[in-house]
Amino acid sequence: MMIIMRADATQEQISQVVARVEAVGLRAHLSRGQERTLIGAIGDDRTIDKGHFAVLPGVDRVVPILRPYKLASREFSPENTVFPLDGVSIGGNEIVLIAGPCSVESRAQLMEIAHAVREAGAHALRGGAYKPRTSPYAFQGLGEEGLELLAEAREETGLPIVTEVMAPEMVPLVAKYADVLQIGARNMQNFALLHAAGESQRPVLLKRGMSATIEELLMAAEYILSHGNRRVILCERGIRTFENATRNTTDINAIPVVKSLSHLPVILDPSHSTGKWEYVLPIARAAIAAGADGLIVEVHPHPEEALSDGGQSLKPERFVEMVEQVRRIAQAIGRDVAPSPHRERLASPLGAGRRDEQ
Structure with missing residues (x-):
């Protein structure tokens, strides 16, 4: 299921919802959009009463994710991942x-x-x-x-x-x-x-x-x-x-x-x-x-x-x-x-290891 927080939800309210999700044995995945935060509750939620989350402070509504893939779905993140x-x-x-x-x-x-x-x-x-x-x-x-x-x-x-x-x-x-x-x-x-x-x-x-x-x-x-x-x-x-x-x-x-x-x-x-x-x-x-x-x-x-x-x-x-x-x-x-940032840029002396600046 996906828990949609209100636009004015505080960080404390978001943390309380995350704690409640984890308390019932689910994993919480946050997606912060431009206007509001979505919390994906991932796991077997068939026996969990969704209403317990709907009444928590800062929660707008609870929406079930019907597709078998949750985190990859548009329901979980309506905005493109960039x-x-x-x-x-x-x-x-x-x-x-x-x-x-x-x-x-x-x-x-x-x-x-x-x-x-x-x-x-x-x-x-x-x-x-x-x-x-x-x-x-x-x-x-x-x-x-x-x-x-x-x-x-x-x-x-x-x-x-x-x-x-x-x-x-x-x-x-x-x-x-x-x-x-x-x-x-x-x-x-x-x-x-x-x-x-x-x-x-x-x-x-x-x-x-x-x-x-x-x-x-x-x-x-x-x-x-x-x-x-x-x-x-x-x-x-x-x-x-x-x-x-x-x-x-x-x-x-x-x-x-x-x-x-x-x-x-x-x-x-x-x-x-x-x-x-x-x-x-x-x-x-x-x-x-x-x-x-x-x-x-x-x-x-x-x-x-x-x-x-x-x-x-x-x-x-x-x-x-x-x-x-x-x-x-x-x-x-x-x-x-996209313009290539590498065409005119001199090589960076990074050594043979991987980069960490990403």
């Missing part, structure tokens, strides 16, 4: 672009791509240090060496790092280097990993599973949110259907549907959702037109030599073209691509 990531806001009116290679292959490869996407206007650098592959014989990533290279790329370019974490025990190590923890499609329902990512209090980019429903995606986000970690980005990356003309089937419908059901920011991955570089630009345009808050795109200077997913990677010059096309689409619907 949070900062090193100079840009994710979930606001401006579009955020995350770009980089599927896998970190070498220092030279990563630095070339990092500088190229920064100059094109990217706001964050993606790159896999650990790679979940269908075949055990395929390239599995450089591991911690890849994380160290990503940290070096951040020092040189200023771009925050988005990289995948594959197991709960790996979260502390990856969080040491990464600005955003990515949970891939294959791990969307790895519940131990979701718990660990939530406990880390690092921003999390959660990709939709290849056969997951929208409700299952939002329930996965609920695991992260239940730890008080509000910085969650949902990512549509295509779903598995009978169609084999593309790697996956891009569910453009999911963007407006998720945004109607949830307050969390939604981005699209046109690289994985198509699997072919020639379709990345049109699907990127479609995503922004449908209301996506950003894109995550694979870029490689020599896709034919890539150790993973070269066929869906844009060359840097095509990424430049994509940014310009996306900007025009965004402007047509009253939005814009």
Whole structure:
């Protein structure tokens, strides 16, 4: 259930409601809006008399949340969740672009791509240090060496790092280097990993599973949110259907549907959702037109030599073209691509560890 406080409710009254929620065995989650405070009472409330909360001082009304996902729902937070990531806001009116290679292959490869996407206007650098592959014989990533290279790329370019974490025990190590923890499609329902990512209090980019429903995606986000970690980005990356003309089937419908059901920011991955570089630009345009808050795109200077997913990677010059096309689409619907704070800024001497200023 959701307890809506009056606009003039005092902090003492809010604290009293929180104490009462916790006294009956529920968890209290506060959402402070511009006009009033909402208190989500999370847990099994079927045997609890809602009227006990309705009469507390400062309470306006008590509303049941009927959806299985509580904290991720629009009922809990009618306003869009917006949070900062090193100079840009994710979930606001401006579009955020995350770009980089599927896998970190070498220092030279990563630095070339990092500088190229920064100059094109990217706001964050993606790159896999650990790679979940269908075949055990395929390239599995450089591991911690890849994380160290990503940290070096951040020092040189200023771009925050988005990289995948594959197991709960790996979260502390990856969080040491990464600005955003990515949970891939294959791990969307790895519940131990979701718990660990939530406990880390690092921003999390959660990709939709290849056969997951929208409700299952939002329930996965609920695991992260239940730890008080509000910085969650949902990512549509295509779903598995009978169609084999593309790697996956891009569910453009999911963007407006998720945004109607949830307050969390939604981005699209046109690289994985198509699997072919020639379709990345049109699907990127479609995503922004449908209301996506950003894109995550694979870029490689020599896709034919890539150790993973070269066929869906844009060359840097095509990424430049994509940014310009996306900007025009965004402007047509009253939005814009966020200015990049990294293009003119000198690299900050942060060392190889993660950033703490977010």
